């Protein structure tokens with residue numbers, strides 16, 4: 031399958047992804063059933079995962095967003111651009127940062143620091159995908175859906191140069 035100028039092949043089926051999301055919603059609820067956490071979606075990539083996670087989440091919760099970007103093509107630029115900040119109303123709240131993927135961890139390290147500066151009370155992290163071979167940062171990842179090898183993927187919110195987010199299954203770059 032061609033996305034932009036590159037070729038991709040099927041990698042993870044939609045049913046496996048949905049099962050993982052349901053499990054994550056249950057794990058989070060087990061920890062937050064007596065609270066009202068704020069799910070903070072990291073735009074753009076988290077949008078599909080976040081929608082499915084919330085549909086499976088049984089408890090009270092609220093929703094907010096932050097927008098950061100660091101990738102061009104298939105590589106991190108190692109430079110984070112923030113175009114929507116944490117909302118001031120999150121001060122003192124317990125939040126769950128919702129990411130589609132943790133890869134180098136640059137984004138999540140940046141977000142933890144930004145949350146601290148905003149006096150956000152308590153921050154946990156939920157990510158649908160993790161590349162354990164790449165991620166070497168000290169930040170604890172509280173809820174991890176599916177661990178994948180060090181390969182570039184698209185679908186389920188993840189993009190290649192803006193394309194491919196709107197697929198419920200995940201594709202991997204053909205090397």
Ligand SMILES: O=P(O)(O)OC[C@H]1O[C@H](OP(=O)(O)OP(=O)(O)O)[C@H](O)[C@@H]1O
Pocket residue numbers: 072073074075076098099100101106129130131132133134135136137138188189
């Ligand atoms: O662990 P890292 O190496 O930092 O990679 C993870 C980040 O990269 C992607 O965002 P991207 O910068 O592509 O922006 P997008 O969400 O708008 O696609 C993804 O959504 C994560 O936020």
Ligand code: HPA
Pocket residue numbers: 101131133181182183184188189190
């Ligand atoms: O494998 C990936 N695919 C798409 N976007 C990404 N952002 C970090 N890693 C990836």
